[in-house]
Amino acid sequence: SQTIHQWPATLVQPVGSPLSLECTVEGTSNPNLYWYRQAAGRGLQLLFYSVGIGQISSEVPQNLSASRPQDRQFILSSKKLLLSDSGFYLCAWSSYSNQPQHFGDGTRLSIL
Amino acid sequence: GNSVTQMEGPVTLSEEAFLTINCTYTATGYPSLFWYVQYPGEGLQLLLKATKADDKGSNKGFEATYRKETTSFHLEKGSVQVSDSAVYFCALSGDLIDGSNYKLTFGKGTLLTVNP
Numbered sequence: 001s002q003t004i005h006q007w008p009a010t011l012v013q014p015v016g017s018p019l020s021l022e023c024t025v026e027g028t029s030n031p032n033l034y035w036y037r038q039a040a041g042r043g044l045q046l047l048f049y050s051v052g053i054g055q056i057s058s059e060v061p062q063n064l065s066a067s068r069p070q071d072r073q074f075i076l077s078s079k080k081l082l083l084s085d086s087g088f089y090l091c092a093w094s095s096y097s098n099q100p101q102h103f104g105d106g107t108r109l110s111i112l
Numbered sequence: 113g114n115s116v117t118q119m120e121g122p123v124t125l126s127e128e129a130f131l132t133i134n135c136t137y138t139a140t141g142y143p144s145l146f147w148y149v150q151y152p153g154e155g156l157q158l159l160l161k162a163t164k165a166d167d168k169g170s171n172k173g174f175e176a177t178y179r180k181e182t183t184s185f186h187l188e189k190g191s192v193q194v195s196d197s198a199v200y201f202c203a204l205s206g207d208l209i210d211g212s213n214y215k216l217t218f219g220k221g222t223l224l225t226v227n228p
Contacts, residue, residue, distance in 0.1 A: 006155075032214060044156075044201070044218045051214065059215075090155055097214045099205070100146055103155035 002027035006091050006104035014112050019064075019078040021107050023091030026072065031093040033074040034101060035066055038088040050074060086111045114139045118202045118219035125192055125226050133187040133200055133222045135176075141207025145169075145178050145185040146216070148201040156201065159187075192226045199223050 003026045013019060025031050035047040046059045048066035056066050063082060067075045074091060088108050092101040118135040125131060137143065144163045148156040160169030162178035162185065169176050174189045185202060202219040 043220045046215060049214060092156075097205070099144075100158045100161055101216055102158065103148075105155045108153075 002093070002102065004091060004093055004102060004104040006089075006107055008107060009105065010108045010110075012110045012112060013081050015083055016080050019076070019081050019085070019109070021076040021089055021091075021109075023074045023076075023104060024072055025074075025093045028072070028093070028095060030071060031095060032097065032101075033068060034092040034094075035074065035076050036090040036092065038090060038106075040087075044090070047076070081111050083111050085109065114143065114204060114206050114217040116202050116204055116217050116219040118200075119222055120220055122223040122225060125224070127194055127226055127228050128191045129226075131187070131189040131192045131196075131224070133202075133224070135185045135187065135202035135219060137183050137185065137202075137204050137217075139183075139204055139206055139217075142180075143204040143206050145176070146203045146205070147174070147176055147185070147187050148203060148218075150199045150201065150221070152198070159200070192224070194226045194228050197224055197226045 006023050032051050034049045036044045038044050048058055050056050050068045053068055064078050088106050090106045091104040094101045115138045146161045147159040149159045150156045160171045162169040165178055165180035167178045176185050176187045199221045201221045203216045205216055
């Protein structure tokens with residue numbers, strides 16, 4: 001069966017520090033991969049998605065970036081965090097388009 | 113573009129009460145529709161889905177019917193339990209016709225609290 005792993009589960013970072021969140025999927029090949037952010041108001045905002053290695057689509061201009069160095073690995077990065085980057089970050093995968101997405105347990109990021 | 117509107121709540125019910133959470137959508141073509149549930153501090157879990165008109169998705173006593181004529185996908189459960197307390201999200205995946213098939217469009221979520 002397929003599983004998705006996100007780490008770390010929680011992270012506290014100072015303003016201006018770099019960020020790297022990692023997500024890996026097991027048990028499937030060539031998944032679509034997604035990064036979302038969930039702010040305190042509960043809504044989900046799609047940040048990036050990828051349909052293949054090295055293919056990244058950005059949905060919202062910001063100081064975050066994403067990379068997919070391997071088929072089942074998706075990384076969310078920032079060179080300099082802002083206070084507004086605080087939130088709950090969720091990674092998800094789907095087998096192909098128009099299919100359900102399956103979410104990881106999330107990373108709670110707090111910026112001080 | 114695609115959009116999903118769901119009642120924002122919060123919704124507070126007593127155990128064994130009937131639940132309805134309304135969801136309506138706007139989309140081009142024939143989207144797929146989903147309900148997700150998020151328990152406190154966790155990621156989202158797929159609750160049920162429907163991929164074409166008149167399909168009924170069901171799981172764990174929850175059900176929702178894809179109504180194209182009213183562009184709705186309301187979530188229902190006949191008898192809620194305390195363990196159903198969570199945030200519920202309605203979502204759609206767009207049609208190939210406009211290239212939005214790769215993305216999920218979410219409603220803002222409905223907080224459900226069930227009291228014993």
